[in-house]
Amino acid sequence: MEALLNEWLWQEEYWLPPGISWQDIKTKDEDGRFPLPRDLLITLPLAFVFIALRYVFERIIAIPFSKCLGVKDRIRIQAPSIPKLDAFYKHISGQPSQSQVVSLGRQCGLSQRKIHTWFRHRRNQDRPSSTKKFCEASWRFVFYIVSFAAGLGSLINTAWFWDPRECWTGYPKQPVADAHYWYYILELSFYLSLLLSVSVDVKRKDFKEQVVHHIATIFLIGFSYCANYVRVGTLVMLVHDSSDFLLESAKMFHYAVWTRTCDSLFVIFAVVFLVTRLVVFPCRIVHTTMVVSLEFFQPFFGYYFFNALLLVLQGLHIFWAYLILRMVYKFVFTGKVERDERSDEESEVDERDKEEEPEEEEGEHNCEQRKETINPKLTSLANNCVLNNLTNQRNLNSRLRKAR
Known part of the structure; x- marks a missing residue:
């Protein structure tokens, strides 16, 4: 397997500068190890370990903690079991068109209003609860804050933390310390676990952007390790972790309805995100990989591939910065953050069903109640009309007498 990967995937001209081969990179050094592609094989089993740890964490720690903070789930009306409607909902669509509603009403012997009500309640049943969203946010918060x-x-005592030019001194023969090795492996394993569990997580408004972000991050971390871009790669991961744990903490307090704490954390997150993603990331990291690195080696395939991935991330940063600035605008002019525009708002289908509508009762009793409500209004209107006519008639008679 390793020979096959070396022949088709780990070719030296793809991953290393011209004139450098895998043989030139040692497997161990007194200052640390030299990265090799086979080191990444451990990340897949570690990804499943993260998924298992998350399952245990959510049930033992996150759920009790959510109750302590006062997270409450909305009580939803359960849709009655109707086989034909259930089959249509699961296999065709959760939002039938008007013609489909008419057809389903004929098949089930129900009115169109009842069909619409059933689908609304059925969609609301599948919407994730606040506790589920709190558990996801708390799991990410714990990882991001520990990782950061x-x-x-x-990194704080390394030379390249303060001077990005040091990322390329002696490249690519740069030993990797054990701490940075595990920093890389655990970050890559965590993002693999997020990608593997994306189908069961809460589907948010920026779902596609999140998937693109996870894939780009996985390729970026994996490639940067193989090409020994570890120094600049650690800076990229640190910049991302610096604001992510603030976002997840703001979400947690949002689900617990701690409005002031949520708003304060959101403001701090917005400032850190805009500074790190729109200033530090492009001006320090992207600049050093695209411009400064050319002073130390000739460009090769890995150079273009790595920088393309960084630009993809920067594009996502600009998209999320736009959503965050919208939130800041709302916060300044309304005084509160209504929802997380970046990644907490759910998909459009769920958003239309966000507020439960009361179920409409039908029958003679409701008709009588409506009549009782309408009749006094009609009587009052009729009385007003009669009084107006009498008043107008008296005024007319008075004018006629004066004229005579």
Whole structure:
């Protein structure tokens, strides 16, 4: 398997600058190890370990913690079991067209109003609860804050943390410290676990952008490790983790309806996100990989591939910055953050069903109640009309007498 990968995937001209081969990179050094592609094989089983840890964390820690913070799930009306409607909902669509509603009404012997009500309740049943969303946010919060603290602690004393030019000194023969090796492996394993569980997570408004972000991040981390872009790669991961844990903490307090705490954390997150993603990332990291690196080696396939992935991330940063600035605008002019525009707002289908509508009762009792409500209004209107006519008649008679 390793020989096959070396022949088709790990070719030296793809991953290393001209004139450098895998043989030139040692497997171990007194200052650390030299990265090799086979080191990444451990990330897949670690991704499943992360999924298992998340399952245990959500049930043992996140759910009890959500109750302590006062997270409450909305009580939803359960749609009655109707086999034909259930089959249509699961296999065709959760939002039938008007012609389909008419057809289903004939098949089930129900009115169109009842068909619409059943589908609305059925969609609401599948909407994720606040507790589920809180658990997801708390799991990401724990990982991001631990990852950011560990990454900052391992990088703050390195030369390339303060001077990005040091990322290329001696490249690619740069040993990787054990702390940075595990920083890489655990970050890649975590994003693999997010990609594997994306189908069961809460589907949000920027679902497609999140999938693109995860895929680009996985390729970016994997390639940067193989090509020994580890120094600049650690800076990229640190910049991302610096704001992500703030976002997840704001979500947690949003689900707990701690409005002031949520708003304060959102403002801090917005400032950190805009500074790190729109200033530090392009001006320091992208600039050093696209411009400064050319002073140390000739461009090769990996150079273009790595920078293309960085530009994809920068495009996503601009998209999310636009959503965040919209939120800041709402916060300034309304005084509160209504919803998380970046990634907490759910998909458009769910958004239309966000507010439960009361079920309409039908029958003679409701008709009588409506009549009782309408009749006094009609009587009052009729009385007003009669009084107006009498008043107008008296005024007319008075004018006629004066004229005579």
